Amino acid sequence: MIGERMNRTNMTLLAVIAATVAALFFAPAPAQAQQKRPNIVIILADDMGYADMGSFGGEIRTPNLDSLAKQGVRFTNFYTHASCSPTRSMLLSGVDTHLNGLGNMDEWTAPNQTGVPGYEGYLNKRLATLPQLLKGAGYHTYMVGKWHMGKAPDQIPAARGFERDFSLLDGAGSYWDMTNFTGASPKSVFTEDGRYLTKLPEDYYATKTYTDKLISFIDANRGDGKPFFAYVSHQAPHDPYHLPKDWRNRHVGEYDKGWDAVRQERLKRQIELGIMPPGTELAERMWFIPDPIVLAPASRAILGKKMELYAGMVENMDHHVGRLIDHLKKIGEYENTIFIVFGDNGAEGSDLFEMIAGSPGSRDYLFAAINWSQTHPNAWGDPGSYVGYGPMWAQASMTPFSQYKGWMAEGGIRNALIVSGPDIKRPAGSINHGLMHVADLMPTLLEVAGTSYPKASQPDLPPLIGKSWGPMLAGKVDSVRTDQDYLAWEVFGNRAVRQGEWKLRWQIKPYGKSDWELFNVAKDPAERKDLAAQNPDKVKAMLVAWDDYVKANNVILPSRGPFETLENVLPQRVQVEAGFPPLIYKRQFVPPKEMLADPKP
Amino acid sequence: MKPIAWLRLVFATMLVTSALFPPQALAQVPGRFYWKSLSGGNALPLIYNSVSGNTNPFDPSHTVSPGASVDASVAMAGYAHTFTLADRSAMAAVIFPMGRISGTVTTAGRTFNQSTSGFGDPMLEFNLNVLGPPAQKNIPDALRYEPGVSVDLLADLALPIGEYDSSQPLNIGQNRWYGRLGMPTIFQLGPWVPGRRTTLEFLPAVWLFGENDNYVGQTLKTDPMFQLDAHLTRDFTEHAWGAIDASWYSGGKSSINGVPGSKLNNAGLGFTFGYTVSDNLNLTFGYKSTINDTGPGDMRMDSFMVTLVFGWHPLIEGSKRLKK
Numbered sequence: 001m002i003g004e005r006m007n008r009t010n011m012t013l014l015a016v017i018a019a020t021v022a023a024l025f026f027a028p029a030p031a032q033a034q035q036k037r038p039n040i041v042i043i044l045a046d047d048m049g050y051a052d053m054g055s056f057g058g059e060i061r062t063p064n065l066d067s068l069a070k071q072g073v074r075f076t077n078f079y080t081h082a083s084c085s086p087t088r089s090m091l092l093s094g095v096d097t098h099l100n101g102l103g104n105m106d107e108w109t110a111p112n113q114t115g116v117p118g119y120e121g122y123l124n125k126r127l128a129t130l131p132q133l134l135k136g137a138g139y140h141t142y143m144v145g146k147w148h149m150g151k152a153p154d155q156i157p158a159a160r161g162f163e164r165d166f167s168l169l170d171g172a173g174s175y176w177d178m179t180n181f182t183g184a185s186p187k188s189v190f191t192e193d194g195r196y197l198t199k200l201p202e203d204y205y206a207t208k209t210y211t212d213k214l215i216s217f218i219d220a221n222r223g224d225g226k227p228f229f230a231y232v233s234h235q236a237p238h239d240p241y242h243l244p245k246d247w248r249n250r251h252v253g254e255y256d257k258g259w260d261a262v263r264q265e266r267l268k269r270q271i272e273l274g275i276m277p278p279g280t281e282l283a284e285r286m287w288f289i290p291d292p293i294v295l296a297p298a299s300r301a302i303l304g305k306k307m308e309l310y311a312g313m314v315e316n317m318d319h320h321v322g323r324l325i326d327h328l329k330k331i332g333e334y335e336n337t338i339f340i341v342f343g344d345n346g347a348e349g350s351d352l353f354e355m356i357a358g359s360p361g362s363r364d365y366l367f368a369a370i371n372w373s374q375t376h377p378n379a380w381g382d383p384g385s386y387v388g389y390g391p392m393w394a395q396a397s398m399t400p401f402s403q404y405k406g407w408m409a410e411g412g413i414r415n416a417l418i419v420s421g422p423d424i425k426r427p428a429g430s431i432n433h434g435l436m437h438v439a440d441l442m443p444t445l446l447e448v449a450g451t452s453y454p455k456a457s458q459p460d461l462p463p464l465i466g467k468s469w470g471p472m473l474a475g476k477v478d479s480v481r482t483d484q485d486y487l488a489w490e491v492f493g494n495r496a497v498r499q500g501e502w503k504l505r506w507q508i509k510p511y512g513k514s515d516w517e518l519f520n521v522a523k524d525p526a527e528r529k530d531l532a533a534q535n536p537d538k539v540k541a542m543l544v545a546w547d548d549y550v551k552a553n554n555v556i557l558p559s560r561g562p563f564e565t566l567e568n569v570l571p572q573r574v575q576v577e578a579g580f581p582p583l584i585y586k587r588q589f590v591p592p593k594e595m596l597a598d599p600k601p
Numbered sequence: 602m603k604p605i606a607w608l609r610l611v612f613a614t615m616l617v618t619s620a621l622f623p624p625q626a627l628a629q630v631p632g633r634f635y636w637k638s639l640s641g642g643n644a645l646p647l648i649y650n651s652v653s654g655n656t657n658p659f660d661p662s663h664t665v666s667p668g669a670s671v672d673a674s675v676a677m678a679g680y681a682h683t684f685t686l687a688d689r690s691a692m693a694a695v696i697f698p699m700g701r702i703s704g705t706v707t708t709a710g711r712t713f714n715q716s717t718s719g720f721g722d723p724m725l726e727f728n729l730n731v732l733g734p735p736a737q738k739n740i741p742d743a744l745r746y747e748p749g750v751s752v753d754l755l756a757d758l759a760l761p762i763g764e765y766d767s768s769q770p771l772n773i774g775q776n777r778w779y780g781r782l783g784m785p786t787i788f789q790l791g792p793w794v795p796g797r798r799t800t801l802e803f804l805p806a807v808w809l810f811g812e813n814d815n816y817v818g819q820t821l822k823t824d825p826m827f828q829l830d831a832h833l834t835r836d837f838t839e840h841a842w843g844a845i846d847a848s849w850y851s852g853g854k855s856s857i858n859g860v861p862g863s864k865l866n867n868a869g870l871g872f873t874f875g876y877t878v879s880d881n882l883n884l885t886f887g888y889k890s891t892i893n894d895t896g897p898g899d900m901r902m903d904s905f906m907v908t909l910v911f912g913w914h915p916l917i918e919g920s921k922r923l924k925k
Contacts, residue, residue: 301740
């Protein structure tokens with residue numbers, strides 16, 4: 001994925017540099033011996049959008065996450081992957097998806113990828129994982145929440161370095177119980193401390209229980225002097241939007257104004273906050289999404305209610321993050337804890353439930369009829385309900401970007417990132433626009449822990465692709481990447497390269513052109529203007545980077561994919577222009593009062 | 602995203618779950634009579650009762666004649682309209698009772714074995730919600746509506762223009778003004794989701810009666826009567842529901858030419874089964890019977906009831922036309 005032609009020589013060099021920076025940045029060895037190394041908490045929100053948190057322009061109330069932003073640093077140019085498992089695999093391995101086992105989502109492994117190393121569908125055995133290395137460096141390692149990187153005994157969190165865990169192994173499921181989505185896999189699979197659960201705890205609600213468990217893990221080992229690494233992999237706010245009743249009605253009617261108004265308001269706040277530069281344009285509303293102002297109030301209300309629920313999901317998650325923060329403060333660990341907060345990919349705009357249960361008469365349709373048929377709006381949030389908010393709100397969540405999860409537009413891969421904690425030398429509450437990547441976490445956190453990637457002693461390990469944020473967090477540089485460094489992605493056949501201000505993107509029709517498009521995402525983050533035709537040399541240069549990436553990471557473009565028939569399903573793509581057609585926008589003509597008259601007899 | 606599908610859901614929810622029933626003044630009303638619906642809705646109820654007992658079912662005072670035996674077929678047709686008044690749900694309705702009655706009644710020492718038929722006293726009803734969610738003025742309001750605790754004020758007035766024969770004690774019309782003041786109250790128990798709704802409903806009411814100065818040549822007066830109806834209702838599915846019904850009557854002592862009768866102090870039990878046939882049509886079937894009715898002065902009455910209510914709203918009808 002990440003450029004820089006890494007061979008063993010420069011990996012060694014990188015390790016030396018990283019160790020040097022760590023030594024300079026994270027305190028000298030004698031002091032470390034006396035001062036406890038920082039705890040590390042990664043809060044990963046599932047499908048949370050770039051613009052959802054208040055500190056990134058959202059109207060959703062996230063005071064606890066915002067408090068971390070206020071004390072730490074916000075990053076506006078942070079990239080994950082376009083879907084779940086690839087991001088998670090890079091987070092925990094530092095290795096490109098096509099080498100770490102998640103070259104594709106397990107659920108969508110293509111025939112030509114099956115059996116190929118790097119495409120196993122789980123975090124493969126050739127890796128050294130972040131929790132393994134941190135554990136070896138003397139950290140307690142805890143995980144709660146969603147795993148989605150393998151279910152077999154040798155693939156689960158306990159087998160991949162987590163000392164304690166309470167994990168949902170599936171990619172999604174009910175928040176209330178073990179109900180999953182298909183007739184073939186009707187039950188979600190959970191593990192606790194490496195054992196497969198036969199039932200869930202009393203009073204189970206995913207977000208709450210994950211937090212309870214993590215707090216209990218932390219408390220159980222308190223006092224032994226060891227720092228901890230906690231991977232808080234929340235299921236929220238991934239659909240279905242299951243939510244306790246008292247969290248469902250906190251935004252009643254607020255979203256009836258529609259997605260365009262919400263996007264405009266969010267962008268305005270982003271510009272005021274400094275998240276986006278003045279003059280930033282909103283991405284074009286996707287061509288198959290109606291202008292909300294032409295919808296009937298009923299439609300706006302029902303669609304708005306979906307966003308109300310989503311907002312409740314984010315707020316509920318924030319509440320439980322607040323519980324964790326409060327607990328760490330209470331036990332005196334907060335000040336010595338690094339928090340890293342982000343979403344795993346773009347917000348979800350596809351209808352997962354329709355994909356699973358949309359065919360009447362199918363096995364999964366019948367399964368849904370029994371288990372997922374609480375469709376009435378008043379049942380939304382209950383067990384048995386399945387609500388996702390659709391592409392229109394996903395695009396609002398990803399303001400100002402284009403598209404959403406699964407796609408290589410900025411709306412699919414760019415995410416809000418907050419880092420706070422001790423030893424960060426950047427001003428509290430500041431915003432950084434440096435180019436960053438989820439795979440950077442591996443080298444960064446190894447540095448924090450005072451250890452390193454054991455490439456030298458285990459030469460068969462695949463190379464790390466990220467760069468440590470150490471110098472940047474120390475305030476020495478604004479970005480750990482130069483304009484020559486590139487990032488690259490591929491999943492479902494969609495692909496992209498980011499280098500400096502430029503982004504080269506190939507997406508299947510109709511979301512893309514099934515051809516390369518070129519955008520200057522610094523000036524045009526909404527990717528409105530394809531500049532490929534005007535900049536053939538730039539395209540050519542970036543294609544060299546792409547080819548390099550493919551070769552270095554054994555990228556195999558899939559022969560099949562989830563979007564292969566999309567062009568036949570969606571309306572023909574047209575450009576969306578405000579106020580067109582005037583036919584449906586022109587209001588009633590009101591003549592001058594002085595010219596009014598009754599008909600003559 | 603299919604906005605029109607959501608519209609249909611809204612309309613269907615609105616009409617099938619809302620009781621646009623007018624009051625059934627002559628007996629206890631089924632549960633869910635006073636559920637609220639979108640303002641601007643309309644309903645035509647058709648109600649049929651087959652009643653047996655010792656009192657005239659067309660007479661809400663339920664004047665009991667010891668030894669009387671009455672059988673009646675009571676039908677009612679009406680029209681109800683929902684609207685918003687000062688941001689509260691309101692309903693106005695009119696009912697036209699009609700039917701046949703036959704039986705044996707002894708009054709003032711004379712025994713009448715008679716039958717009669719025709720139109721009864723039309724009744725006007727006005728109901729206004731005073732506590733609970735505001736009126737459902739538009740579709741979004743209807744989508745978000747849950748009754749919680751809902752309390753109404755209810756007023757009925759019967760117009761004494763129904764068929765009346767002063768020579769006979771059993772009549773369809775009552776030859777006097779009468780009416781009711783009530784407070785329909787609904788407690789939502791649990792989620793407000795079709796298929797899972799449960800309510801506990803009460804209708805405490807006071808009936809007030811004018812004087813009939815020509816009741817078989819005599820003067821009939823009736824004290825105010827307190828009536829309490831209670832219903833525990835529960836959805837079976839999205840389209841079917843059931844209720845256990847109870848009633849208690851107290852007071853309403855009648856006097857004929859100053860000779861007082863007994864006060865009522867009776868209770869009744871019953872059940873109702875409701876089914877939504879379509880977006881426009883509701884059907885209920887019920888049975889009720891008095892229970893402490895063995896004394897000579899006790900009211901004794903049982904009835905089978907079938908109701909058919911056709912409801913409509915211009916929005917849903919327009920939407921259906923667009924779908925064609």
